[in-house]
Amino acid sequence: MKRYILKRLVQAFVSLFAVTLIVFMLTQLSGDPALLMAPPDATPRDIQEMREIMGLTKPLHVQYGIFLADILSGEFGRSFKWDKPCIAIWLDRFPNTLLLAGASMVITIIIGLSFGILSAVHVGRWFDQFGKIFALMGQALPVFWLGLMLMYLFSVKLRWLPTSGMGSWEHLIMPAITLGWFFTASIARLTRSSMLDELDRDYIKMAKIKGVSRSGIILRHALKNATIPILTLGSLNFVFMLNGTVITETVFNWPGVGRLVVEAIFTRDFPLVQTTVLIGASFFIFVNLMVDVLYAYIDPRIRYQ
Amino acid sequence: MSISVQSTAVDGTSRQESGARLWAMVLHARELPLFSIGLLLLFVITGIFGDFISPHDPLRTNLRAVLLPPFWEETGTATYLLGTDHLGRDILSRLICGAGVSIEVGFSVIIVAGLLGTLVALLSGYIGGRIDAALMRLCDIVLSMPYLMVAIVLAAVLGPSKENIIIILIVLGWASYARVLRGEVLRVKEGDFIRLAVIAGASPVRIMFRHIFPNIVNTLIILATLQLGMVIITEASLSFLGLGVPVPEPAWGSMCAEGRGYIYDAWWIAFWPGVAIMLVVLSCNFLGDWLRIRLDPKFRQI
Amino acid sequence: MTEELLAVRDLKKHFPVTKGIIFMKEIGAIKAVDGVNFTVNRGETFGLVGESGCGKTTTAKLILLMERITGGTIHYKGRDISLLRGSELKSHRGSVQAVFQDPFSSLSPRMRVKDIIAEPIVVSVNAPSKTAVKEKIAELLQLVGLRKDAGDLYPHEFSGGQRQRIAIARALAPDPDLIVLDEPVSGLDVSIRAQIMNLLRDIQDRLGISYLLIAHDLPVVQHMSTWVGVMYLGTLVEIAGSEELNENPVHPYTKALLSAALPHHPAHIREEIILPGEVPTPFNPPEACKFHPRCFRARDICSSVPPLFRDIGGGHFVACHFIDDLRKI
Amino acid sequence: MKMKPILEVKNLRTYFYTRRGVVKAVDGVSYELGEGETLGLVGESGCGKSISCFSIIRLVPAPAGVIVGGEILFGGSDLLLKSEEEMDRIRGAEISMILQDPMTSLNPLFTIGDQVAEPLQIHQKLKGEGLREKVREMLNLVRIPSPEVRMKEYPHQMSGGMRQRIVGGMVLACRPKILIADEPTTSLDVTIQAQFLRLLKEIQHTSNLSMIIVTHDFGIVAKACDRVAVMYAGKIVEMAGTVELFDNPEHPYTAALMKSLPKAGMRQNRLYAIEGQPPDLRTLDSGCSFAPRCPRAMEICRKEYPPRVEINDGHTLSCWLRKGEVLND
């Protein structure tokens, strides 16, 4: 197991290195931050001076070297716009995104899991159909559309919830639902199908033969085995949520990483874009690794290999 | 469950069923998701013949007829059945022609990304070794990129245009096909018929395309149906950020994104494309689900 | 009289087990096949019998050149085929064919039966004309007892037994001299099994083909084979003529296998030799005689000196230290 | 030898409602199981032998499979009339079952100890040391070496034979009165098969267990069963004491099946083969379902299903041939 983790870490390192290169190339190609930050009446000379200060006039390979050095230093470079280490900016915003993604995850897991299990148990009946449509709706609607509709209904019409921003737990509800609904579908569908898979297996028959009750079969035997794929998808979904809050955060004005990155992209704040994308990618890789380790925790077949 | 000797036996000795019969079943089955198929057919037909069907020129602005509601509302007219947008363009026509744009984007992405993914999966899964390691690393890298963030960066770099959107979604999309299909290839590869083909002297190319490919095509189709919805939604998300298919071309996503500003007083601008997206994505999902069940021997006979 | 078609000498297949992340270090090997010797004569059937994990399927794969051998030689028609490469390999392909256990997985589900049968001919170095192929298919279909129009159908339209017939037709297509039969009937129902076994025997009688039959079921092997080899953990422990093996089994393992074989009448229950424990893994197997930990005759020598594989007369080979004792029993 | 029946199955019918028609998997099956007796249910795959057993413990795959009629009398009451909760109390405690494949019968995520303990927790409400003691006892009973260690291990760490023994220990933990073994040895190696069968017989003798062994192999019947029921296409075609059946197989199907088995040690020229394929259970007509394959089929065989008659003490048969003979007598 240790050996496997080490091997994966080495692979992850290689992947991340490639990601830095891609991200660097992409951002460098994308335009001129100095121009975008300056007000219209800044002269070309002023703008050029800004470029020099930002280090954009250096050759690309030197800039890339500096970028790598910045990553290794742990600061991830200084944001053009904020004049602060990118990591500090990111750390300021990340808890907000984590809160949002966490709340969404809770919703996703509770609803997705229970819908999935109930659908599997009532396969083919009305609940199955209803659950399927309910779940799929979240994936069939553009996130911003859903968010605006919720806002219209719950804030403007019913006046139950604040429209946007962060603050009390009420602020969290709509963004969390908007973000979570999208992922609920996949969790519900996967739970259903892996539950059906598991319920079809011989050891479930054996459990029935032993006289295990229906709920025991579903929750103790089948669910534990079905957890493995759900865990994979769930944790990957969590990463997607962390990285994919862009739209939700924009609609609900949630001061998280998603909004940060959109603004950074639009203002061509290269170090900040690179930092967020890179951290996003390392999340994915890290979580993948974590999931594999968790598997081993759940599944003795892997643990003892 | 059937109890004939040649198919899945009750004793639980499930056996691999072949694809061709399943296809026959797919076509003869009574429980076709008619609604989904009908809707998708409608979608494809309007997409292809949109220019002939649409009652108005989707790009023709009429500044004297802006923000007209659908015909059943008081101020609506029968000329513009579903109303007009902020530039007086006919929503129905834009919806109809927008299907074409969505089809062009959606289908080019799922076809190219799907084929690319399939090719990678075949090479990686069948040949294995270093090629497998290299391709899968590449897959990892693409998959690890935060999808929407990178899509936004790419869209900002390349500039929003239909072609660029297609390229972006392909670049980011092929890897998930490759991942899933590689697993399928590895599974199919274990079949004795592959071993026998090797023994018979068939070349790797023949084995990959004549033997393995037909057996993973089901999965490819299922994936593609599910991806079609994702592509449309992603295009809409990019549009929301101003990076989708650019105006004045009537893509559903950008119609929806642009119409959102009018959501409180001219709901129909964003509503109809939203509904269209929802229906198509739902249909894709239903069809995909249905195919998955039909093509999976385990579920097939229930 | 008898002509040697396939001669396997000291055949070995070891799968290395490695450790390390970047620099792989071998820490041992799975000795799937570890020094196997046997001969298949023209027109005869050689049966290999053994329990799961004994290496019989790996042996088949090596002979079919699906895996690289680790050591030894495989002489086919007097030529060592184990090291063939490229075009030589390609032209050799076809002359040894195979039929596998699972009739469902051995036919490509997306190909028509005629294409499946024709494949070995079509891909061969000098493929015959289309009409010749067509005739050949018709001939083969008839030979295995299928209707002429069967060629236009897909495999799923056939039952297990019929599919196995198709698989046999396919194996016969390139006119091979040797067919490796890997558990050809164990996936079939009892009533179908006899049909296929008869078919295989008929074909052999008509075409003079040789079979290498691999199975776990001793009665089936004995029924089909001229010679039977008993495998245990990667090595052959005994080879004998089919009836000789039944009447004079020498190796303790062979005796145990025979005693465990199910009776065909309740009155025929033999004295049972129940072997203790289970087959050990081929990863770092027992030293010397691999059977000694389960053997009822084991002595000290068995764990230190590997027994020789000796001819005890009439082509009856045994690998055991106590041959003479055992023959008396 | 009339024994007090512990289980009576009367006219059991289990159908599967599929989109392509109704499959009459079990269609009017009746038999009884005596105390301490072993009944063999023999037939080819798809003949309904397994489904009839799953029907007894009411675990027919829902929603397609439905027990449409019949009675299953156990301890004086009809199992088919019991509620789901009552059945939960019977399963594992009174009637238990072993499935074919030991590799999939155990939940991979629970330890051996937990799994063997589960029925004891459910039915006997055992806890703590008492539970552990009982689990240890069961593992000892099924010859698991060092049970204390094995209890903490997981199924994947065991070999197939050991797993099947653990399954045995698990299903027998509550000392059920009836054990149904569905092809219990099919996926085991011959030598392991012998081990396991002997273990089952031993346990049966010590605990007066009644057993139903479902198998396709007459060898197992010959070795392990007291009485045999031969099934074909959802019906019992012949039932008799084992020796009686082997000596006087009356039904053409039974006779043909026996003749089609290769006999160990003999290289016969041809085996007897039953022509044709088993029937599709959806499209059965009113006649005898074996008639299309029966070499001695008569006019009446195709029209009407033969009634079940007792032709000898405890030997029942459904065949017009014998019926005809009886009538002629």
Next chain:
Amino acid sequence: MKTHFWKVFSVAAALIAGLTAYPGSPVQAAPKGEVVFVQATGSWEMRTAFDPHTAIGSSCTTLISLAFEGLVTKDEKGILRPALAESWKIADDWSRIDFFLRKEVKFHNGDSFSAQDVKFSLERAMREDMRFVFGPEMRRNIESVEIVDEYHVRLNLKAPYPAFFDRSFEYLAIVPKAYIEKVGDQGFAAKPVGTGPFRVVKFEREVFFEVEAVENHHRQTPHIKKLTVKVVPEHSTRLAMLKTGEADLIGLSAIHVPLVKRDPKLRVLWNQHTFLPTMVFFAVSQPGDSPFKDPRVRLATSLAIDRKGIADAVGHGALTPWGSFLAPHHPGFDPEQKPPAYDPEKAKKLLAEAGYANGFDTVLTSDPTIKEWFEAMLQQLADVGIRAKMDTPEHGTWAASFVGGKFKGIGYGSGPWWVGRSHPYVALESHIIGTWSHNLATPEVKKTMGELLNATDNEAIAKSARQVDEILLEQKMRLPLWSYHTPLGAGPRIKEFPGAPGVVFPIGFERLQINE
């Protein structure tokens, strides 16, 4: 096991139901005397948390104007008024400007304000390491800052510097010397102190900014007690906030104007004449042949555009058809300069004369943020034969291509960016001869602009400005389309909020009055 699951499940279900059904959390309006203003741009364009001298962009104007003051400010008519300087005098040859400072002004921390602070602030803004966006400009134009006496500061200039007044009002905040010397630049950025009518309470970069009124402010004590500025980029969300009362004042998207107008509780406030969307004939500055190199085609283009029609349909009041490059608040503005009437027939004739009777194909480039206006134009251009394919690159790409002079065909020009530039030279410079000119400035334009720069008295300024305007209109390399007015949405609590003409990002919150 069973009960356990259902317990958890029902608790969770109840929790969700409770969350969605809980009626006790109505959307809350700001407390009495406090106002919430929701700003559109997400950009907090200061490098260092809150240090006005690190400003690198324009959207921080509002924030700076709240807490700080410059030497001058503007009133609701857009006229320069004294702020920290009571009066000033520009030398005739633009060699120096004398500022006479207001006495008895106190910083928020109690320090007194004097010439020391002015010199310190200006020199601080000029420091290279501050990277103030106008630092290079100041270094080019200002020779030195001289303290004549405690309340008299003199700027010695290297060149005419009319832009100084606009910079002063927008960016050049005067900061306390003693305080900054004590706490350092970082300390100041974290806890800013100024002389503005509001004092900073707390802020979170790019998220919100909270200030409270300064009692007895030397210029005007605000009517409100507290102001919170929030940043919400999505326009639909801002509208929702206005409708629910979470915001009292929002940066309104023009498309929402009709909606706000229809709601009896809400009002639209306008900041008039903030900038001039123009049509630029990029092709003229490009090598190679193009129909647009013929002035008749350019005139035809102008005639083909129904400025009023578009303004009515998609302007919602934000657009007034405009015929001049100057705004009404500029000296030299001629109210008689009207845009040409919509005349597609004449346009067709002109095109035919120029040899394009069958029309031609071209590209119309627009920034994505205002694309509707140009989308609406496509049809009108096509009607006379100018078949334009629309291209809307992402804003960053658009800006880079514009400044790089890479566009072909025709397209949107973003200015003159009047935004309160009261001196016509400053207003015209960037788009006519500067960064955003797309190489379209002819020697004649440059020469006249030079004269405008050097003029010091109002009449000379007016004359030169009108001359520039006329030349530009004559050349038709860019066409004025509409004058843009920036809308603000006001909730029911806003009584009065006189804006400043031309100011995109509202200032003068001390004049904001609310109903209680």
